[in-house]
Amino acid sequence: MTYKQYQIGGNSVEKTVAIELRGITKTFGDVVANKNVDLDVYEGEILSILGENGSGKTTLMNMIAGIYFPDAGHIYINGEEVVIKSPKDAFAHKIGMIHQHFKLVDTFSAADNIILGEKCPKFDLKEEKAKLVEAHRAENEAYENYDEAEHPGPLAYMAKPKFHPEKETKRKLALMPLVGIGRRIKFNWLAKKRADVVQDIANRFGFKIDLKKKIYDMSVSEKQTVEIIKVLYRGADILILDEPTAVLTPQEIDKLFDVLRNMKAAGKSIIIITHKLNEVMAISDRVAVLRKGEHIATVNTSETNEQELTEMMVGKKVSLNIDRAEPHDVKNRLVVSGLSAVDADGVKVLDDISFEARSGEILGIAGIAGSGQRQLLEAIAGLYKVKDGTITYFDPAKDDAPVDLRSKTPVQIRDLGVRLSFVPEDRLGMGLVGNMDLIDNMMLRSYRKGFMFLDRKSPKKLAETIVEELEVVTPSTHTAVRKLSGGNVQKVLVGREIAASPSVLMAAYPVRGLDINSSYTIYNLLNEQKEKGVAVIFVGEDLDVLIELCDRILVICAGKVTGVVDGRRAIKEQIGLLMTKTAGDVDENQMSIDDLHDTNNDEGGEAL
Amino acid sequence: MFWTFLTSTIKFSTLFLYGSVGETITEKSGHLNLGIPGIMCLGAIGGCYGVRSYIDSLGSLSQMSGFAVVLVGMICAFLFAALGGMIFSFFTVTLRCNQNITGLTITTFGVALNSLMLSKIDKTGFYEAGRLFSKGIVDANTTDGLVKVLFSQSALVYIAIAIAIITAIVIKRTRVGLNLRAVGENPATADAAGISVGKYRYLATLIGSGIAGFGGLFFIMDYLTGNIEYGIDTYGWLAVALVIFTIWKPNWAILGSIIFAALYRAPSYLNIGFTEREVIKMLPYIVTVLVLIITSIFGRKSVQPPAALGTTYFREER
Numbered sequence: 001m002t003y004k005q006y007q008i009g010g011n012s013v014e015k016t017v018a019i020e021l022r023g024i025t026k027t028f029g030d031v032v033a034n035k036n037v038d039l040d041v042y043e044g045e046i047l048s049i050l051g052e053n054g055s056g057k058t059t060l061m062n063m064i065a066g067i068y069f070p071d072a073g074h075i076y077i078n079g080e081e082v083v084i085k086s087p088k089d090a091f092a093h094k095i096g097m098i099h100q101h102f103k104l105v106d107t108f109s110a111a112d113n114i115i116l117g118e119k120c121p122k123f124d125l126k127e128e129k130a131k132l133v134e135a136h137r138a139e140n141e142a143y144e145n146y147d148e149a150e151h152p153g154p155l156a157y158m159a160k161p162k163f164h165p166e167k168e169t170k171r172k173l174a175l176m177p178l179v180g181i182g183r184r185i186k187f188n189w190l191a192k193k194r195a196d197v198v199q200d201i202a203n204r205f206g207f208k209i210d211l212k213k214k215i216y217d218m219s220v221s222e223k224q225t226v227e228i229i230k231v232l233y234r235g236a237d238i239l240i241l242d243e244p245t246a247v248l249t250p251q252e253i254d255k256l257f258d259v260l261r262n263m264k265a266a267g268k269s270i271i272i273i274t275h276k277l278n279e280v281m282a283i284s285d286r287v288a289v290l291r292k293g294e295h296i297a298t299v300n301t302s303e304t305n306e307q308e309l310t311e312m313m314v315g316k317k318v319s320l321n322i323d324r325a326e327p328h329d330v331k332n333r334l335v336v337s338g339l340s341a342v343d344a345d346g347v348k349v350l351d352d353i354s355f356e357a358r359s360g361e362i363l364g365i366a367g368i369a370g371s372g373q374r375q376l377l378e379a380i381a382g383l384y385k386v387k388d389g390t391i392t393y394f395d396p397a398k399d400d401a402p403v404d405l406r407s408k409t410p411v412q413i414r415d416l417g418v419r420l421s422f423v424p425e426d427r428l429g430m431g432l433v434g435n436m437d438l439i440d441n442m443m444l445r446s447y448r449k450g451f452m453f454l455d456r457k458s459p460k461k462l463a464e465t466i467v468e469e470l471e472v473v474t475p476s477t478h479t480a481v482r483k484l485s486g487g488n489v490q491k492v493l494v495g496r497e498i499a500a501s502p503s504v505l506m507a508a509y510p511v512r513g514l515d516i517n518s519s520y521t522i523y524n525l526l527n528e529q530k531e532k533g534v535a536v537i538f539v540g541e542d543l544d545v546l547i548e549l550c551d552r553i554l555v556i557c558a559g560k561v562t563g564v565v566d567g568r569r570a571i572k573e574q575i576g577l578l579m580t581k582t583a584g585d586v587d588e589n590q591m592s593i594d595d596l597h598d599t600n601n602d603e604g605g606e607a608l
Numbered sequence: 609m610f611w612t613f614l615t616s617t618i619k620f621s622t623l624f625l626y627g628s629v630g631e632t633i634t635e636k637s638g639h640l641n642l643g644i645p646g647i648m649c650l651g652a653i654g655g656c657y658g659v660r661s662y663i664d665s666l667g668s669l670s671q672m673s674g675f676a677v678v679l680v681g682m683i684c685a686f687l688f689a690a691l692g693g694m695i696f697s698f699f700t701v702t703l704r705c706n707q708n709i710t711g712l713t714i715t716t717f718g719v720a721l722n723s724l725m726l727s728k729i730d731k732t733g734f735y736e737a738g739r740l741f742s743k744g745i746v747d748a749n750t751t752d753g754l755v756k757v758l759f760s761q762s763a764l765v766y767i768a769i770a771i772a773i774i775t776a777i778v779i780k781r782t783r784v785g786l787n788l789r790a791v792g793e794n795p796a797t798a799d800a801a802g803i804s805v806g807k808y809r810y811l812a813t814l815i816g817s818g819i820a821g822f823g824g825l826f827f828i829m830d831y832l833t834g835n836i837e838y839g840i841d842t843y844g845w846l847a848v849a850l851v852i853f854t855i856w857k858p859n860w861a862i863l864g865s866i867i868f869a870a871l872y873r874a875p876s877y878l879n880i881g882f883t884e885r886e887v888i889k890m891l892p893y894i895v896t897v898l899v900l901i902i903t904s905i906f907g908r909k910s911v912q913p914p915a916a917l918g919t920t921y922f923r924e925e926r
Binding site for chain 1 (some may be wrong): 733778785786798800801924926
């Protein structure tokens with residue numbers, strides 16, 4: 001793939017600047033989200049915005065899209081200074097943003113979502129009146145000149161033009177101002193065929209999607225496509241995508257990137273926010289790096305590498321390799337066999353899942369979001385009703401005596417002496433209470449201790465230890481958890497769960513939305529636990545990380561296990577294929593994966 | 609007998625219909641206005657004072673014109689009730705207060721204001737005005753059968769049905785309706801699409817409250833022919849329940865309100881004791897609970913309440 005070269009500061013290639021930010025500053029209370037940011041975006045380029053969590057990428061983009069209003073600074077579009085006070089203003093300047101959390105109305109069809117808020121053509125009373133008179137005159141003329149002999153047949157009268165008496169024209173003209181008022185307050189009819197019109201446009205852009213479908217029936221990637229069509233339909237020239245790949249499979253990401261390249265070829269400016277360095281390298285022309293709200297540098301992608309970008313981003317050298325120790329003293333700690341579960345609608349979410357988690361090992365769980373990962377972990381933790389199968393825990397304190405965990409509540413599990421820690425996907429929903437401070441959140445695990453009154457001393461000590469050891473950035477241990485940034489919230493949660501010295505540690509997407517630095521802190525914590533002999537279960541979405549971190553990777557698809565691969569020998573494409581495998585053709589795919597191994601991996605992999 | 613029952617049921621149902629259509633418009637914008645009973649009271653106050661000043665401006669009662677008295681009553685009821693909606697919106701949109709608390713406060717306020725203000729009002733001429741309000745195309749006493757059911761109703765009954773149908777069409781088929789639904793389902797999305805959430809919520813609440821206010825006017829002037837002794841608040845709660853019963857569809861509210869009214873009116877036409885009577889009067893509430901249960905168990909997404917119902921929206925929230 002070739003990239004166009006730009007010389008920053010020089011003039012080797014003339015490029016038109018689409019949008020210019022100068023000295024943009026935004027603060028939320030005491031927190032400075034953006035500080036004096038200067039940024040240029042050219043026409044027909046893809047610019048990546050890279051930065052850690054809380055570095056102000058999304059805030060900066062939200063200011064361009066009119067969600068936030070900057071405290072200071074200027075925005076220039078095509079050389080002219082503009083003020084963007086609301087999303088409406090952003091549209092007027094042809095800026096469209098695809099938010100990380102899709103902005104779609106679930107109960108509407110895709111087409112209705114796309115036309116939502118669209119500008120209606122202005123109603124000019126004089127013009128409309130002239131149009132009506134002209135139309136009536138033309139029809140009356142056609143009526144005069146109509147020769148019935150030329151149109152024989154029994155249904156001829158239907159083809160006959162209409163005659164408008166003067167009275168009718170006058171009446172319609174008199175009603176015209178009312179129609180105008182109606183239009184002004186948006187009483188326009190929604191055309192029955194509106195979906196077809198939008199569909200046509202989508203087809204012209206080359207999207208294959210049924211826009212009559214309701215949003216709640218759509219998959220994540222379909223929803224994202226709807227978002228992109230929506231922005232294009234509005235005629236956006238500057239497109240901002242906030243972490244668009246976070247929820248997509250590798251195959252879907254490739255498709256998205258093709259779409260983005262096509263749009264770039266059509267001269268649109270695209271700004272893409274992402275955490276994933278490999279994607280930055282693959283898709284962008286230039287990279288702008290933000291650190292702690294400040295713009296550090298903008299570099300040409302072709303002149304940089306991942307290591308350099310990371311250093312710019314975090315301000316210090318980071319090792320990008322995860323130390324993976326060889327597992328030792330491996331014993332079965334948790335054995336799940338034939339586990340099945342159904343959701344509220346009776347749909348199977350877990351289908352005959354069997355695996356074992358071993359002490360001193362990290363078991364990765366890979367799968368497209370919503371393939372049953374959440375239900376699986378919750379079933380083990382005693383939070384999800386199991387229909388079939390067994391969950392057996394081997395208690396290390398009792399010479400590995402088996403304990404049946406199936407259909408026990410979390411409290412029962414704890415009372416059985418099972419040391420199970422769970423870092424749920426939904427940090428501020430299931431894991432921590434947002435409005436409570438760090439100490440109170442620590443107490444969620446220990447509130448049963450103490451006589452009559454709660455013991456507040458040891459949780460306080462624990463909170464202080466976690467803040468210190470995991471470098472949690474917080475004003476104090478009395479700060480509400482809700483006010484911390486995503487990475488710090490996660491550190492608090494993982495810290496608390498680890499402090500319970502678990503023998504099984506389950507973590508669902510523990511690095512979702514975290515920057516590289518925080519992510520590596522979490523990986524190291526998991527590795528530490530593994531070396532202590534804990535059986536770690538890690539549900540992840542970044543396949544590169546899964547392959548680097550895990551000893552074994554369990555791949556599930558639509559609630560079924562589609563394979564278990566060795567983390568040291570796994571290749572990304574193989575896991576990607578297993579993730580998207582449809583039910584019923586397990587055996588057939590197993591073969592093709594072996595083939596992949598033969599061609600891609602000299603040592604050859606084996607499905608465990 | 610049956611036709612009389614049906615006629616009076618449809619008449620009575622109008623009270624619920626105004627309340628529930630108004631509340632549906634409000635709820636479609638994401639505002640759960642529990643102040644509807646109070647706002648119907650405000651409508652009644654406004655209507656009564658409007659009629660009072662109209663009568664005062666005339667030389668004698670015989671000069672009273674039916675058209676003028678209904679029009680003045682409606683305008684005053686609308687304005688007064690809309691004022692209640694204005695207070696609600698000011699608290700929930702501008703000050704971002706909790707909607708449930710604000711709504712309940714307005715109910716308490718409206719009901720109390722109702723008994724305060726209407727206890728002092730001069731009632732002379734109200735009966736005559738009430739006669740004009742409840743006048744139908746044909747005389748209910750001399751006709752029978754379907755003609756009586758359809759044509760002996762008063763103007764406010766026909767207006768209620770027309771408002772319900774127009775509201776249903778506007779919500780479902782026009783752009784303003786689409787925008788309104790988007791605001792109620794997902795205000796952040798609507799905002800990102802360039803729709804002013806605050807403006808839609810203010811206007812929907814104002815108009816919805818105004819329409820609910822007609823219910824108060826109707827009850828006092830039309831249904832009770834100028835008798836101001838009775839409170840409306842109990843019926844106001846039924847109107848709120850009716851919104852759930854008709855799963856947020858104003859056109860269904862026409863039928864729903866008739867069913868509610870029939871259940872409420874039936875005891876007077878049946879030869880039963882006091883206990884049974886009160887049990888039958890409870891039925892509308894029980895039916896509403898059943899509808900809630902059924903829609904939440906078997907409900908498809910399309911019959912659920914607006915997703916953002918009861919939430920406040922602030923763009924820069926983090």
